[in-house]
Amino acid sequence: MIERDDDELRTAFHQLRGNDVARAPEFRALFESAERVASRPARRFASRRKLRMIAAAAGLLLVLGVAHEISRRGHVARAALVPAITTWKSPTEGLLRTSDRELLAPSPLLTSVLGATAPHQRKGE
Secondary structure, three states, X not given: OHHHHHHHHHHHHHHHHHHHHHHOOOHHHHHHHHHHHHOOOOHHHHHHHHHHHHHHHHHHHHHHHHHHHXXXXXXXXXXXXXXXXXXXXXXXXXXXXXXXXXXXXXXXXXXXXXXXXXXXXXXXX
């Protein structure tokens, strides 16, 4: 039974192939019609292409200009909101204020350890 089905399929495909070959146009006629289409004046298509390229370039310039203006304005607005680093204070600075803060503060530069306890005497006095 399988061999019979295979033979029927081969015959059907052979007939379909024959029908396709009979309907196919000649290569020479197909090639000549393609040449005619390709040899048409391309000026009309070239002018449309140039117009599209100009429109695309103008649109791109417009988008870039708007993006630049938005980013420039954004920098100015952000600069006004952000304080300078020299004036910045941490949010937890109030927690650090204790009564012992003066004791824990670093000593000033160029002072003596004994400077607070002993009177300062100058040479020759």
